[in-house]
Each structure stands twice: as C-alpha cells, then as structure tokens.
Amino acid sequence: MDKAIDRRKDLTNWLKRLSGIVVLFGFWEVLSLFFPPVIVPSVERVFLTFSQLLLRGELWLPLSHTVTRVLMGVGLSILLGGGVGILAGLVKGIYEAIKPVVVIIENIPPIVWVIVAIIWFGLGAIPPVFAIISLAVPIISVHLAQGIRDIDPSLREMAHSFNVKISTKLYHLYLPAITGTFFSALSVGFGLTWRVVVMAEFFGSMSGIGNQLNWARFNLETDKAFAYTILVVSLGLMTEYLVIRPLQNWATRWRIRK
Amino acid sequence: MRTMVKLSGVEKTFNSLKVIKNLNFWVLEGEVVSLIGLSGCGKSTTLRIVANLEKTDKGTINRGFKRLAFIFQEPRLLPWRTALENIVFVLKDRISNKIERQQIALHYLKLMKLDQFKNYYPNQLSGGMKQRISVARALAINPDIILMDEPFSDLDFPLRLLLIDSLQEILKKESKTAIYVTHDIRDSLLLSDRIYILTTKPMHVKEELYISTEMKKMSNPKFLELEEHIINLLKEDSLREGENK
Structure with a gap:
C-alpha cells in the first residue's frame, strides 16, 4: 500500500519536473517564431543540427578533447584536493591555515585562471585543465577536511581506546565516513567543471567543445552553438545521474538498508 | 594475584570544579569490580582515566595490564561496517591472518548469539543487539581488562538481566578482569566480586563491599539487604547534594 502511494508520489514529482522542461522548450519555440534563426533558432532546427553533427561524426573529436580534459582535471584535482583535504582534516593547524587561502581562491573568477594559464602556458590543452584544477581543488579539499573534522568523535575515541593503527583507522573509519561529503564535493566540482572547461576552451584552446562554440560564434551558426550547449548540458546530467549518483549510492549502501 | 589497576590519591578538576579528590582503589586480576555512585559523580571520568583517555591533575595510576577493551554506554559501532x-x-x-580474524569475530558473535546477523549493518539491528556486538568486540581482542561504562543503561530490565547473565558467565569462564561503572545497584550486585561506593562532589571511595557468589542471587535475602544498604548510602549522598543546592 505504502509502496503504491510512494510510486504515485514519484510519478507526480516527475510529471511536475517534466512540465517545467516542456514550458522552457515551449518558451524557446515561441521566441523562435518572432526572431530569425540566426538570433533564436527553433527547437527542431537545433535538434536537427545536433543529429547532423552526430551522424556526420563532427561531434566526436571535440567531445573527446573536452572529456579528456575534464577527466584529467578532475583526476588531478581529486589527488591534490584529496591529499590537502585529508591532511587538513587530520591536522587542525593546517585546516585553519588553508581555510582563508581557499576562501580567497574560491572568490577568484574562473576567467582569471584561464587568462593566467594562457599567459603561462600558451593556447592548448593546459589552460582548460589548469582552470578545472584551480576551481575543483579548493572545493574537494575543503569538503574532505570538513568531512573528516565532522567524524563522530565517539567513534574516534572508540578506535583510540582499542589502539587501532592510523592506517586501519584511515581505511575503515575516516574514508567511509567522508564518502558522502566526497561525492557531494565531486558533484559540485563536476557541475562547475563542465561549465568552466567550455569557457577555457573558448578562450584558450584550439580544440574541444568550447573551441567549436567559438567557431559557431565566428560563423554566426547559432543553431550549432545551441546544439553544442545541449551536448554540454547532457554531459553534466549524465555525469551526475549515470556516474556520481550510482557510485554514491553504492558507497553509502549501508544507509539505505533497513 | 597480580594488581591490574591501582589508583592512589587521584585528583581531577574540570573548569575549576574539583570532581575527584583523593581517589584510591585497586582491582586484582580476575576480579569484576563495580564503581557505584550517583549520576554525574565522576565514575565515567575515572574509567576514562584508567583507559588513559583522560589525564589526571594529581595522583598515580599503576596499570598492570597490556591490553584493554572499553565497552561504552553507546555501542559505538561503525555504521558502514557489518556486525x-x-x-x-x-x-x-x-592478527595478520584474515581467516583467523574472521573466525575469532564469528566465535564472539556466536557467544552473543548474533552469528546469524553477522552480515547486518548496525542500522538494521536493535539497540540490544548493537550493544551485544560491542561486548563481542571487546571480548574478541582477548583483553587483560574490560572497562564497562554503563553499557546496559539504555536497555530494558529483562534484556539487561539476560545480557548481564551471559556476560557474567563469559567473564568467569575466561577469568577476565573488569571494571563496571553503573548507577544501577542490582546490575552491580549481580555482576561484581567487589563494589566501591563512591560519594559525590568531589568523588572518593565511601565504602568497599565484597560480594560472594551466594550473595549474587536475587532470591538470597542477603542480596536485598545489601541492596538496601547501598541505597541508604547513596540516599545520604543525594540528600547532601540537595542541601548543597
């Protein structure tokens, strides 16, 4: 009985969400009726361009460049941010010292990182990766440090009273305890990453989705710009719902089992 | 018999309030000793001092044990790990051998009659079951001494009796040394060989009682006599505390 009610509630919620998207697309379609395609292309025109790009295989190369950069950037950020975060979580002095630095870094507009990276490394693959790292490392390290600091002190004391070694504590107490915060950091980080990488490619790279957007701007191909935007949004949603959430659910499966 | 713990002239102050003053007591090997006192008198702090989780301001502590296990008031289980x-x-x-580790863990889960729940996560188990796992965890490391800080206080009386019964049996069978902190007189009479009655503000030993095996039975009139005697001692303390307020 409860399950049936839950299922009905889920369905209603999904319908509400879907109606929001329908309204958005409807608004877009109405706008396209009043403006020429070069200003606002219609929904069907954009999806037609998207499918043509897909079928002609034009999408794959910029997509692979962008995805590689995101994976490299996020991977390096996890290593760097993870190391700093764990250290700051374990040592209060380091935590206090990095807190203001992180606040300063977080307030630097992402475009600044791109500009600095172009000056330092020139145009190419490095500026997007550099921008991702600059953005994601503070988020991951602060989340992890906070996660470790928030670990139930009674569990720490229990481990201490049983004389458990730090390596065992790290693997069985600290890491599982911060899984939730790690994945929420990853979710926030990835969300920003897709947006920043495109911007960084737009200004500082000769390849990738951002570069394609630059060409679309240059050639006044608004439908192409919209098509690539759909691609970036899809990538963001796919990482969240097909990668991060399933991994998070798996890692925190002990919470749902009742 | 070797002395496992000896506290001499121990003092402890919290925020300029002297909680413990001139505390002296000892625990011999194989003994189960209870520390009884009113809530908040400093019993748990004493246990934490013995476990080296808390520092003292004065006095000496001789620890004749190498390995200690602590059973806390709450089970303190890792929620992301199974029983x-x-x-x-x-x-x-x-223990470096993985199979041996699992066998030992399973043995103590069996002892606590929880072996069929070995793959359950703590949030799938009741409060009593979780506390039994924490008892099994303490026994599994084969400690020289077990420190118990009111581990059964959150459980219903029948369940508490059951747990105390099985714990008593295991402690005797494996001749374990234990310090049991409680404010429940019956629990301590059932479980202990010796009881220290503690007074409050600042805490020190008021009286020491020896409990023979015979006296540990609730049907024995001596049990009720002792219970009443302890109640009266604690009552005095409670009244004194009330006057001071």
Whole structure:
C-alpha cells in the first residue's frame, strides 16, 4: 500500500519536473517564431543540427578533447584536493591555515585562471585543465577536511581506546565516513567543471567543445552553438545521474538498508 | 594475584570544579569490580582515566595490564561496517591472518548469539543487539581488562538481566578482569566480586563491599539487604547534594 502511494508520489514529482522542461522548450519555440534563426533558432532546427553533427561524426573529436580534459582535471584535482583535504582534516593547524587561502581562491573568477594559464602556458590543452584544477581543488579539499573534522568523535575515541593503527583507522573509519561529503564535493566540482572547461576552451584552446562554440560564434551558426550547449548540458546530467549518483549510492549502501 | 589497576590519591578538576579528590582503589586480576555512585559523580571520568583517555591533575595510576577493551554506554559501532566487520576492525592490527580474524569475530558473535546477523549493518539491528556486538568486540581482542561504562543503561530490565547473565558467565569462564561503572545497584550486585561506593562532589571511595557468589542471587535475602544498604548510602549522598543546592 505504502509502496503504491510512494510510486504515485514519484510519478507526480516527475510529471511536475517534466512540465517545467516542456514550458522552457515551449518558451524557446515561441521566441523562435518572432526572431530569425540566426538570433533564436527553433527547437527542431537545433535538434536537427545536433543529429547532423552526430551522424556526420563532427561531434566526436571535440567531445573527446573536452572529456579528456575534464577527466584529467578532475583526476588531478581529486589527488591534490584529496591529499590537502585529508591532511587538513587530520591536522587542525593546517585546516585553519588553508581555510582563508581557499576562501580567497574560491572568490577568484574562473576567467582569471584561464587568462593566467594562457599567459603561462600558451593556447592548448593546459589552460582548460589548469582552470578545472584551480576551481575543483579548493572545493574537494575543503569538503574532505570538513568531512573528516565532522567524524563522530565517539567513534574516534572508540578506535583510540582499542589502539587501532592510523592506517586501519584511515581505511575503515575516516574514508567511509567522508564518502558522502566526497561525492557531494565531486558533484559540485563536476557541475562547475563542465561549465568552466567550455569557457577555457573558448578562450584558450584550439580544440574541444568550447573551441567549436567559438567557431559557431565566428560563423554566426547559432543553431550549432545551441546544439553544442545541449551536448554540454547532457554531459553534466549524465555525469551526475549515470556516474556520481550510482557510485554514491553504492558507497553509502549501508544507509539505505533497513 | 597480580594488581591490574591501582589508583592512589587521584585528583581531577574540570573548569575549576574539583570532581575527584583523593581517589584510591585497586582491582586484582580476575576480579569484576563495580564503581557505584550517583549520576554525574565522576565514575565515567575515572574509567576514562584508567583507559588513559583522560589525564589526571594529581595522583598515580599503576596499570598492570597490556591490553584493554572499553565497552561504552553507546555501542559505538561503525555504521558502514557489518556486525562481523565491526569486530574484525579491532582485530586488524593484532592478527595478520584474515581467516583467523574472521573466525575469532564469528566465535564472539556466536557467544552473543548474533552469528546469524553477522552480515547486518548496525542500522538494521536493535539497540540490544548493537550493544551485544560491542561486548563481542571487546571480548574478541582477548583483553587483560574490560572497562564497562554503563553499557546496559539504555536497555530494558529483562534484556539487561539476560545480557548481564551471559556476560557474567563469559567473564568467569575466561577469568577476565573488569571494571563496571553503573548507577544501577542490582546490575552491580549481580555482576561484581567487589563494589566501591563512591560519594559525590568531589568523588572518593565511601565504602568497599565484597560480594560472594551466594550473595549474587536475587532470591538470597542477603542480596536485598545489601541492596538496601547501598541505597541508604547513596540516599545520604543525594540528600547532601540537595542541601548543597
């Protein structure tokens, strides 16, 4: 009985969400009726361009460049941010010292990182990766440090009273305890990453989705710009719902089992 | 018999309030000793001092044990590990063989009649079951001494009696030394060989009682006599505390 009610509630919620998207697309379609395609292309025109790009295989190369950069950037950020975060979580002095630095870094507009990276490394693959790292490392390290600091002190004391070694504590107490915060950091980080990488490619790279957007701007191909935007949004949603959430659910499966 | 713990002239102050003053007591090997006192008198602090989780301001503590296990008031289980894994957690650094670790953990889960729940996560188990796992965890490391800080206080009386019964049996069978902190007189009479009655503000030993095996039975009139005697001692303390307020 409860399950049936839950299922009905889920369905209603999904319908509400879907109606929001329908309204958005409807608004877009109405706008396209009043403006020429070069200003606002219609929904069907954009999806037609998207499918043509897909079928002609034009999408794959910029997509692979962008995805590689995101994976490299996020991977390096996890290593760097993870190391700093764990250290700051374990040592209060380091935590206090990095807190203001992180606040300063977080307030630097992402475009600044791109500009600095172009000056330092020139145009190419490095500026997007550099921008991702600059953005994601503070988020991951602060989340992890906070996660470790928030670990139930009674569990720490229990481990201490049983004389458990730090390596065992790290693997069985600290890491599982911060899984939730790690994945929420990853979710926030990835969300920003897709947006920043495109911007960084737009200004500082000769390849990738951002570069394609630059060409679309240059050639006044608004439908192409919209098509690539759909691609970036899809990538963001796919990482969240097909990668991060399933991994998070798996890692925190002990919470749902009742 | 060797002395496992000896506290001499121990003092402890919290925020300029002297909580413990001139505390002296000892525990011999194989003994189960209870510390009884009113809530908040400093019993748990004493236990934490013995476990080296708390520092003292004055006095000496002689520890004749190498390995101690603590059973806390709450089960303190890792929520992301199963019942079996929670016990294995404290064995990791002591036993290198994985199979041996699991066998030991399972043995103590069996002892607590929880072996069929070995793959359950703590949030799938009742409060009593979780506390039994924490008892199994403490026994699994084969400690020289077990420190128990009111581990059964959150449980219903019948369940508490059952747990005390099985714990008493195990402690005797394996001739374990234990310090049991409680404010429940019956629990301590059932479980202990010796009881220290503690007064409050600042805490020190008021009286020491020896409990023979015969006296540990609730049907024995001596049991009720002793219970009444302790109640009166604690009542005095409670009244004194009330006057001071």
